[in-house]
Amino acid sequence: MKLYVLDGGTIEILDWSLFQPDAGKGVRRTLADSCYLVVHPRGTLVWDTGLSDALAEEPDGHRVGDIAVFRVDDSLERQLSRAGCPADTVDFLALSHFHPDHVGNTALFPGATLFVQRDEYAAAFGTSPGDHGFDPGNYAHLREQPVHTLDGDHDVFGDGSVVILRLPGHTPGSQSLLVRLPDTGPVLISGDLVHSLENWARRVVPALNADADESLRSMDRAADVLAEEGAVLWVQHDHAQQSALRRLPHHYT
Numbered sequence: 001m002k003l004y005v006l007d008g009g010t011i012e013i014l015d016w017s018l019f020q021p022d023a024g025k026g027v028r029r030t031l032a033d034s035c036y037l038v039v040h041p042r043g044t045l046v047w048d049t050g051l052s053d054a055l056a057e058e059p060d061g062h063r064v065g066d067i068a069v070f071r072v073d074d075s076l077e078r079q080l081s082r083a084g085c086p087a088d089t090v091d092f093l094a095l096s097h098f099h100p101d102h103v104g105n106t107a108l109f110p111g112a113t114l115f116v117q118r119d120e121y122a123a124a125f126g127t128s129p130g131d132h133g134f135d136p137g138n139y140a141h142l143r144e145q146p147v148h149t150l151d152g153d154h155d156v157f158g159d160g161s162v163v164i165l166r167l168p169g170h171t172p173g174s175q176s177l178l179v180r181l182p183d184t185g186p187v188l189i190s191g192d193l194v195h196s197l198e199n200w201a202r203r204v205v206p207a208l209n210a211d212a213d214e215s216l217r218s219m220d221r222a223a224d225v226l227a228e229e230g231a232v233l234w235v236q237h238d239h240a241q242q243s244a245l246r247r248l249p250h251h252y253t
């Protein structure tokens with residue numbers, strides 16, 4: 001089994017105090033937006049799809065109101081090809097949640113089966129997706145492809161090596177991904193359980209969040225999993241941590 005770390009763009013937050021309340025007002029902070037590819041003997045899985053590859057055409061970035069500037073340097077499509085796994089061959093797609101910075105390239109995977117929590121899917125395709133910060137323009141096509149709806153955790157390949165964990169709170173059906181790598185050891189990929197390692201250490205509930213109490217319960221459960229597994233938490237948006245990980249053509253085994 002191989003785990004590749006992919007670059008889904010960067011997000012410059014224009015006021016980090018929105019995400020970390022005791023940060024100074026107007027302090028800027030750059031977030032990573034990592035995605036991941038698992039190559040397993042029984043199939044391939046992409047976890048999250050980052051910001052849209054189309055943003056690579058905007059060299060000065062794409063400003064989103066007073067909140068953030070989105071940038072994409074290297075398209076996800078090209079990265080997957082370089083990893084030897086072109087997007088249209090990917091077997092399974094799993095999304096931590098449906099916020100725009102995680103679903104930007106879902107259209108690249110028309111043949112993949114989607115793993116999603118039942119309540120996340122209902123919110124994404126319900127009557128008021130905007131109430132959850134979702135924009136169906138990013139993912140409406142997913143309705144046309146095979147979906148495996150979940151009501152809890154899911155062992156993707158049936159051997160315990162790759163397990164989707166239901167950790168709701170940030171959105172109704174947010175998920176994280178536990179990957180038990182034989183050489184590297186177990187890694188828990190965060191989704192937006194938190195947006196930085198400092199916020200994890202202090203159990204800061206994420207910004208733009210659906211249910212704070214549920215988020216805190218999910219953080220407690222993630223802490224239990226990390227302790228039981230001896231796993232490392234990879235925070236997808238933590239720029240310092242994600243930048244230090246091995247990138248293509250390197251991978252983790």
Ligand SMILES: [Zn+2]
Nearest residue numbers: 099101102192
């Ligand atoms: Zn995010």
